[in-house]
Amino acid sequence: MTARPRHPAPVPPAPGIRLDAPAPGWAIDADVVVVGSGVAGLTAALRCAAAGLSTVVVTKARLDDGSTRWAQGGIAAALGEGDSPEQHLADTLVAGAGLCDEEAVRLLVTEGPGAVRRLIATGAHFDTSPETGEIELTREGGHHRRRIAHAGGDATGAEISRALVEAVRTAGLRTIENALVLDLLTDAAGRTAGISLHVMGEGQHDGVGAVRAPAVVLATGGMGQIFSATTNPAVSTGDGVALALRAGAEVSDLEFVQFHPTVLFLGAGSEGQQPLVSEAVRGEGAHLVDASGTRFMLGQHELAELAPRDIVAKAIMRRMREQGADHMYLDARHFGAEMWEHRFPTILAACRAHGIDPVSEPIPVAPAAHYASGGVRTDSYGRTTVPGLYACGEVACTGVHGANRLASNSLLEGLVFAERIAADIAEGAGGADGDGGGTASGTAPAGAPVPVAATAPTVLPLIDPGARARIQRIMSLGAGVLRSAESLAEAARALEAIRAEAEPAPGPTAPAPAPGPGSAEPLGTRSAPDPDTVSGTAKPAVPGVDAWETTNLLCVARVLTAAALEREETRGCHWREDRPDRDDRAWHRHLVIRLAPDRTLVVHRTESTAFPPTSSREHQP
Numbered sequence: 001m002t003a004r005p006r007h008p009a010p011v012p013p014a015p016g017i018r019l020d021a022p023a024p025g026w027a028i029d030a031d032v033v034v035v036g037s038g039v040a041g042l043t044a045a046l047r048c049a050a051a052g053l054s055t056v057v058v059t060k061a062r063l064d065d066g067s068t069r070w071a072q073g074g075i076a077a078a079l080g081e082g083d084s085p086e087q088h089l090a091d092t093l094v095a096g097a098g099l100c101d102e103e104a105v106r107l108l109v110t111e112g113p114g115a116v117r118r119l120i121a122t123g124a125h126f127d128t129s130p131e132t133g134e135i136e137l138t139r140e141g142g143h144h145r146r147r148i149a150h151a152g153g154d155a156t157g158a159e160i161s162r163a164l165v166e167a168v169r170t171a172g173l174r175t176i177e178n179a180l181v182l183d184l185l186t187d188a189a190g191r192t193a194g195i196s197l198h199v200m201g202e203g204q205h206d207g208v209g210a211v212r213a214p215a216v217v218l219a220t221g222g223m224g225q226i227f228s229a230t231t232n233p234a235v236s237t238g239d240g241v242a243l244a245l246r247a248g249a250e251v252s253d254l255e256f257v258q259f260h261p262t263v264l265f266l267g268a269g270s271e272g273q274q275p276l277v278s279e280a281v282r283g284e285g286a287h288l289v290d291a292s293g294t295r296f297m298l299g300q301h302e303l304a305e306l307a308p309r310d311i312v313a314k315a316i317m318r319r320m321r322e323q324g325a326d327h328m329y330l331d332a333r334h335f336g337a338e339m340w341e342h343r344f345p346t347i348l349a350a351c352r353a354h355g356i357d358p359v360s361e362p363i364p365v366a367p368a369a370h371y372a373s374g375g376v377r378t379d380s381y382g383r384t385t386v387p388g389l390y391a392c393g394e395v396a397c398t399g400v401h402g403a404n405r406l407a408s409n410s411l412l413e414g415l416v417f418a419e420r421i422a423a424d425i426a427e428g429a430g431g432a433d434g435d436g437g438g439t440a441s442g443t444a445p446a447g448a449p450v451p452v453a454a455t456a457p458t459v460l461p462l463i464d465p466g467a468r469a470r471i472q473r474i475m476s477l478g479a480g481v482l483r484s485a486e487s488l489a490e491a492a493r494a495l496e497a498i499r500a501e502a503e504p505a506p507g508p509t510a511p512a513p514a515p516g517p518g519s520a521e522p523l524g525t526r527s528a529p530d531p532d533t534v535s536g537t538a539k540p541a542v543p544g545v546d547a548w549e550t551t552n553l554l555c556v557a558r559v560l561t562a563a564a565l566e567r568e569e570t571r572g573c574h575w576r577e578d579r580p581d582r583d584d585r586a587w588h589r590h591l592v593i594r595l596a597p598d599r600t601l602v603v604h605r606t607e608s609t610a611f612p613p614t615s616s617r618e619h620q621p
Contacts, residue, residue, distance in 0.1 A: 017246040017457060017458045017460055017597075018182070018183040018196075018246060018459060019246075019459075019462065019543075020460060020461065020462050021182050021198065021208055021548070022208045022543065024196055024208050024209045025207055025209060026207075026209040026210070027209060027210040027211070027212055028209075028210075028211055029054075029211075030055060030174070030212070030213040031054040031055065031213060031214070031215065031425075031429060032045075032048045032054070032055045032216075033055075033056045033057075033058060033194060033213040033215075033216050033217070034048070034056070034057050034217040034219060035058045035216065035220055036059060036060075036217075036219030036240070037057060037063045037168075037219075038068035038393055039068045039161070039393065039414040040394075040396075040417070041217065041219030041392075041393065041418070042057070042063075042164035042165065042167070042168055043164065043414065043415055043418035043419060043422075044217050044219060044390075044419075044422050045057045045168060045173055045217075046122070046167055046168060046171065047418065047422030048217075048422045048425055048426065051422060051426035051429075052426075053426065053429055055174070056173075056175070056211050056213070057173055057175045057176070058175075058179050058181060058195070059175065059177055059178075060178070060220075060235045061235055062177055062178070063165045063168065063169075063175060064161045065233065065235065068160055068161045068414075069157045069158045069160075069161040071156055071410070073140055073148060073154070073278045073279050073283075074138065074140075074148040074149050074150035074151075074280065074408050075148070075149050075156060075160070075408055075411040075412050075415075076112075076143065076149075076406070076409050076412055077109075077116045078113055078147055079113055079116065079135060079149065080137045080146055080147055083145045083146075083147050085109040085110045086109075087145055088109040088112070088145075088147060089102075089109045091145075091406055092105050092109065092400070092406045093105060093402075095142045095308040095309075095402070095572075096401060096402020096403055096404060096405075097402055097403040097404055097571050098403070098571070098584065098588055098609070099253070099402035099403045099571070100399060100401065100402035100609075101398070101399025101400065101609070104380055104398050104399040105399075105400055107380055107416065107420075108400050108409070108412060108413060111416045111419075111420075112415070115415040115419060118415075119160065122167050123163040124159055124162075124163035125159060126150065126151045126156075126159075127149075135149050136150070137149060138280055138283050139306070140279040140282070140306070140407035140408055141279050141283070141305070141306045141307060141309055141312060141407045142307070142308040142406045143283075148283070148408050150280065152345070152346075153342060153345050154280060154345065154347055155346050156411070157411070160411065176205065178199060179197045179198065179200065180198045180239065180545055180548060181196075181240070181243060182197055182198060182208070182243070183196050183246060184244075184386070185210060186247070186386075190248075190386075191387045191388050192213075192216050192387060192388025194211050194212040195210065195216055195243075196208060197210070198548070200545060214388055215388050215390065215425045215428070216388065217382070217391070217421055217425075218240040218243070218376060218384075218389070218391040218392075218395050218396070219391070219392050219395060219414070220239050220240030220395045221235070221240070221393060221394050222238075223237065223238030223372055223560075224236045224369045224370065225237045225238070225472070226471060226472060226553050226560070227257075227475050227476050228271045228272075228469075228473055228475075228476040229271060229368040229369065230272075230274065230368055230369040231263055231273065231274060231275075231368055231369070232370070233273055234273060237549045237552050238552050238553055238555070239549070240375075240376065240391065241376060241555075241556050242552035242555040242556055243552075244376040244384060245555060245559065245593075245594065245595040246555075247389065248385070248595070249384045249385050249386045249389060250385045250592050250593065250594045251375060251377060251559060251592075251593050251594070252377045252590050252591060252592045253373055253374025253401075253402075253403070253590060253591070254372065254374040254375070254556070254559055254560045255563040255566075255574045256374050256401070256403050256404065256572055257369055257370075257373070257560065257574075258309055258310070258370050258371040258372075258373055259313045259367040259368060259369055259370055259480070259481045260279075260309065260368060260369075260370035260371070261288075261309055261316055262276075262277040262281070262363075262365040263276055263365060263367065264350065264351065264354060264365060265326070265327035265364040265365055265366045266354060268326050271469070271472065275347075275350040275351070275354070276370075277347055277351075277363055279309070280343075280344070281330065281332055281347065282305040282306055284332075285332070285334070286305065286330050287305060287330070287331045288305050288312070288330055288331075289329050289330075289331050289362060291323070291329070296319050296328075308404055308407075309370075309404060309573070310403075310404045310575075313367040313481055313573070314575055316328050316365075316366065316367055317367060320366070327365060327366040328364075328365055329362035330363045331362040332362075332363070333358070333360060333361070333362070344358075351363055369476075371410060372394055373397075373403065373404060373405050373572070373573065374401075374563075375391065375394065375395045376391040376396050376397060377397050377611065378391050378396050378398055378417075378614060379611075380398070381423070381424040382396065382418075383614050385594075385614045390424075392413075392417040392418045393410075393413070394410060394414075398413065399611060400413050401413075403572025403573065404572030458599070460599075461502040461503055461504065462502060462543060462550075463499070463501075463502050463550045463553075464501070464502065464547065464550070465547055465549075467550055468546075468550045470494075471495065471550070471553050471554055474491050474494045474557070475491065475557050475560075478491025478492075478494070478561070482575060483576050483577065484576060484578040485565065485579075486578070488561055488564050488565040489565065491557075492561050492562065492565065495554060495558050495561060498554060499554060558601070559593055559601060562601055563591050564576075566591055566603060567587060568583070568586075568587070569582055570582060571583075571587065588609060589605055589607065590605070591603060591604070591606075592605075592606060592611075
């Protein structure tokens with residue numbers, strides 16, 4: 001491979017913070033460990049293995065239990081006649097509301113068609129036209145062309161997951177299922193040296209252990225479980241973002257949480273994973289209506305029901321407020337039974353399971369948390385600000401999605417950037433200078449001790465699992481679709497109260513509490529108020545999966561709330577009722593956040609929409 005230009009960039013110091021957990025009782029060695037088994041994780045693992053790297057896949061549940069299999073709509077790529085990467089780029093930039101990294105989007109849309117074809121070669125089967133045999137392409141919100149490839153009507157994610165899992169098993173990759181990742185392991189120089197993890201249940205390994213590897217790929221998915229109602233599975237507790245923060249990595253754009261406009265409404269107070277009613281239903285001609293049957297999206301946007309998701313979600317919320325309703329309706333009765341059964345069998349079954357028949361009645365819908373547009377900040381090869389740590393898929397912030405993800409770009413992002421990560425790791429293993437990514441040659445010898453950092457890490461007090469529902473309600477009320485300075489400040493205070501309950505009682509020399517959320521501080525690079533210095537009297541929770549997950553949820557919730565409070569405008573899927581206008585003069589830029597060694601949140605506003613380099617190896621693609 002040709003050498004890539006390097007640009008100097010400071011790497012933030014690793015804070016040396018870890019979860020309260022037992023020391024690893026077992027360890028295995030690899031060149032690469034991939035955490036996550038969705039489209040991003042399994043693609044990265046397969047490409048790394050194909051390059052001759054010893055690769056281990058760690059996943060929180062079973063290999064096919066991640067978010068990918070829940071994807072109904074499809075995967076977007078310029079595959080159809082008359083379409084082009086430039087048109088796909090234009091639609092993505094519009095949806096991203098001015099905050100997309102245009103070069104990252106260009107990589108996505110130009111490399112996307114080839115990545116989809118390689119996915120097909122791996123074994124994925126997409127629906128094809130019976131007349132031409134070509135892939136059948138549909139349309140979704142924000143797209144001006146039919147460019148969405150789907151499988152099984154509305155079971156695209158399940159088919160992609162099936163194909164990739166089968167390929168992983170055929171290739172004989174080592175996998176560790178039912179394992180919660182805990183923390184990043186680093187060596188004395190601060191480089192990635194593997195992960196610690198806890199295996200739940202029976203298997204070759206059990207309890208807390210370690211995978212020693214000089215390259216770690218985070219593909220842990222989203223964080224939708226920080227809200228009461230979400231389309232995300234129960235495993236989506238923000239583990240990857242929380243791990244990265246404790247390891248010293250930067251995160252960005254976490255305030256931009258996409259709320260899917262059309263989630264099956266199961267009644268006021270419904271919590272947990274809610275059934276999704278895919279955007280593809282609107283793409284095929286379904287109408288959004290209120291209780292009187294009025295199509296309220298007409299006149300709201302040139303694409304009406306096919307406007308970008310943030311616009312549709314806001315319109316639904318406005319109509320609900322105007323009418324004092326807790327849901328709207330999606331009317332697709334004109335599809336007829338045959339189309340429902342052929343094109344949307346999964347959605348039809350889910351609706352009927354809850355007593356609703358879309359063939360004969362409108363579907364009650366309301367917005368629910370769906371997708372995190374932000375995450376762990378990376379460059380175009382998935383490198384984070386921690387040497388040897390990569391991220392891809394929903395856990396990452398590549399700059400592709402900006403302030404609002406374009407429908408069906410998520411699976412494509414996972415494919416494209418996973419391939420780029422594997423290429424970078426393979427190059428590093430083949431002799432690149434390795435100062436910002438890639439692997440060291442070889443692995444630690446069997447039986448070698450688990451790597452340790454130069455200084456002893458700070459042990460983070462765990463949050464009692466009983467606080468999980470409280471965190472979710474706080475976030476839904478204060479940082480949901482509708483936000484304001486008041487609601488966000490109240491959410492920050494409530495989250496701080498939960499965190500304070502876990503802190504040991506202060507000694508006689510304990511520091512005074514830091515200022516509370518909302519205190520006046522200069523913008524730009526600053527330290528956010530430090531809720532972690534407030535001490536309580538309750539005992540920390542006992543180490544275990546529920547406590548570790550709840551601690552991760554609280555960490556991510558605090559960062560999201562801090563970012564949403566800081567961004568004083570409305571843009572994309574971040575809707576501030578008290579700041580209803582988009583403010584390009586002050587906010588046409590990103591917020592970058594990291595966790596300092598003393599556990600304060602360091603918030604930096606970039607000077608432009610361009611992200612600073614992640615490492616001294618960062619290059620132009």
